[in-house]
């Protein structure tokens with residue numbers, strides 16, 4: 143197919159794009175993609191863990207590897223349990239919505255500092271017809287502790303401010319990607335608050351590929367009786383952490 147020759151676009155995405163844009167508008171869309179603009183924003187949704195998730199420039203585009211995090215939670219916790227689960231930095235709401243469908247007896251809360259992200263997450267809640275999830279516009283750093291939550295989940299911004307990232311992230315919300323303290327500020331704040339949160343039993347994190355040791359070190363500093371396990375992605379990098387608080 144001629145127009146796809148020098149453009150990074152798969153056949154399926156091209157077909158989706160053609161449904162949405164015709165004639166001149168299709169050419170404009172293709173030119174944007176040539177400049178590195180994410181095709182997912184043009185199509186307007188992605189598939190995440192079998193769910194349709196609407197996306198806009200206000201949210202990070204859900205990544206395939208984040209499905210592993212959802213799977214890890216699914217395998218680690220009995221899905222009959224009735225738990226309160228907090229998803230910190232929910233963005234599009236992709237993790238919360240997937241968990242809500244797995245843990246049907248549980249109540250999921252997704253928080254995000256961006257009110258635009260929360261309105262997308264709420265649209266995704268409607269689109270996916272899940273009732274056991276609520277989205278709240280809240281900044282993690284204004285919370286003292288996770289009072290009545292049993293499980294904390296987060297795929298926070300974790301790229302250090304000095305790290306070079308690929309062009310594909312240029313159009314995404316930069317505060318969903320970069321984080322202070324070498325990319326560790328969210329992990330440290332969450333772990334610190336868990337240490338004073340009586341109910342929290344599990345923490346699940348997606349992490350950057352060189353952050354495992356530093357996060358284990360933070361656990362050592364702030365937590366008392368716990369077990370930590372890490373998991374690798376398909377490329378063999380440590381990308382997921384599961385902390386169990388023994389109480």
Ligand code: GLN
Nearest residue numbers: 202232233297298299318
């Ligand atoms: N939780 C969302 C996701 O995993 C957003 C993550 C983020 O913005 N850092 O896609």
